Amino acid sequence: MRTIAMTGSASGIGAATRKLLERGGARVIGCDVRDAEVIADLSTPEGRAGAIDGIREAASGALDGLVLCAGLGPQVEPTAKIVAVNYFGAAGLLNGLRDALAGGRNAAAVAISSNSATISPGLDAALVDACLAGDEAAAQGRAAALGGAAVYAASKLALARFVRRSAVSAAWAGSGIRLNAVAPGAVATPLLQGGLEHAELGAAIRALPIPLGGFGRPEQIAAAIAFLVGPDSGFCCGTIFFADGGSDALLRPDAL
Numbered sequence: 001m002r003t004i005a006m007t008g009s010a011s012g013i014g015a016a017t018r019k020l021l022e023r024g025g026a027r028v029i030g031c032d033v034r035d036a037e038v039i040a041d042l043s044t045p046e047g048r049a050g051a052i053d054g055i056r057e058a059a060s061g062a063l064d065g066l067v068l069c070a071g072l073g074p075q076v077e078p079t080a081k082i083v084a085v086n087y088f089g090a091a092g093l094l095n096g097l098r099d100a101l102a103g104g105r106n107a108a109a110v111a112i113s114s115n116s117a118t119i120s121p122g123l124d125a126a127l128v129d130a131c132l133a134g135d136e137a138a139a140q141g142r143a144a145a146l147g148g149a150a151v152y153a154a155s156k157l158a159l160a161r162f163v164r165r166s167a168v169s170a171a172w173a174g175s176g177i178r179l180n181a182v183a184p185g186a187v188a189t190p191l192l193q194g195g196l197e198h199a200e201l202g203a204a205i206r207a208l209p210i211p212l213g214g215f216g217r218p219e220q221i222a223a224a225i226a227f228l229v230g231p232d233s234g235f236c237c238g239t240i241f242f243a244d245g246g247s248d249a250l251l252r253p254d255a256l
Contacts, residue, residue, distance in 0.1 A: 002026045002105070003062070004229060005055045007042065007093060008069030010035040012189030013112065016218035017067060017225045024226065029058045032070065042070050042089030043081050045136075052096035062103035065229040068093060068111045073191040074148035075198040080140035082148060086155035087131045087139070091162050094179070101177045108178040110228045113160040115185045115244040119251045120153035127151065131158035132165075149201060156183075160240050167238035180228045180236050185244025187216040211246030 004021055008014035009030030018028045030036035031051050038054035041047035055063070068090040072082045090111050101107040117123075124146060130139035131154070143151045160181055166172050167179040186192055186208055192215065195201045224243045227233050242248050248255075 002064040003029065003059050004065035004067060005029040005031065005059060005063055005097065006067040006069060007031045007051070007089070008071060008112075012069070012191055013184065013187060013218045013221045013225075014067075014069035017069060017222040020219070020222045020226050021229075024230075026065070029055055031055060042093070043084040045092070048089060048092040048096065051093060055093075055097060056100055059100060061100060063097060063100040064104040064107055066094070066097055066101060066107075066109040067225055067229055068109075069225075071112060071191065072152075073195050074152035075194045075201055076148060078144060079146060079148050079151045080143045082151045083127065083131065083139050083143045083155045084136070086152065087158050087162075088136050090159055091131075091134075094162075094166070098171060098175075098177065102175050106231055106234070107176065108180070108229045108233070110225050111159055111163050111179075111181040112225075113163070113181045113183040113240060114153070114156035115183050115242060115248045116149075116153040117157035117160050117183060118248055118255070120149070122150070123157055124150050124154045127154040128158045128161070131155065132161060149204070163240070164238045173237050178228075178233070178237055180233070180239040180241065182221060182224045182228065182241045182243055183248070184221045185210060185216060185242075185247045187218060187221055189218055208247060209250055210244070211250050213245070216243065216245055 009018045010032040031038040040051035072085045127142045163181040172179045
């Protein structure tokens with residue numbers, strides 16, 4: 001039985017992924033602000049440290065997989081909290097649990113980015129750079145001056161770049177740990193519903209073209225995550241797997 005830790009396990013994509021992994025025989029250690037084996041708030045360094053300690057204890061020090069589903073949508077205020085959870089929460093747990101993954105079997109980690117990282121106009125380079133430099137104070141300060149949509153997109157771009165840069169390093173690929181990311185589009189989750197109900201963001205979300213038609217389902221993203229954290233993706237390293245109904249391909253057909 002594989003042991004897989006997961007943040008954001010109580011709802012949305014995380015809950016769907018947990019159900020799919022458990023149906024496949026995995027033991028899942030959930031981490032969330034409620035209804036999970038490990039209760040933690042990833043918006044603070046103390047919360048992240050508690051999450052790392054709790055997961056490591058529950059897993060007896062070794063993990064076969066790690067999935068970072070916890071995230072906040074663009075409607076959340078203060079906007080600094082978005083980058084605290086979406087980037088620093090995810091990167092902090094990836095770094096903090098890498099040693100536990102090194103002790104696992106055929107270990108893999110999957111972060112959740114977003115297609116907003118590529119299709120959002122005017123991405124804030126200063127915020128992305130502060131994230132990748134590990135300067136949380138500067139990142140939160142910059143985020144406080146930006147709208148939620150800009151912060152959300154920049155935090156997800158920074159996370160995708162973290163995955164790409166880290167995945168091929170000696171600490172990850174060199175240690176036999178595969179690191180990849182999924183970039184969902186608009187998926188029918190509580191996070192998306194919060195955006196749809198926002199006075200300004202709702203119209204923009206509804207206007208996003210989706211060639212396959214309509215919003216995605218959490219189960220569809222869960223299938224992509226399960227593939228990347230499982231053994232069948234054994235040659236995937238540093239992959240950003242777009243599961244967005246074709247929006248990125250429509251808007252950036254010649255990006256490759």
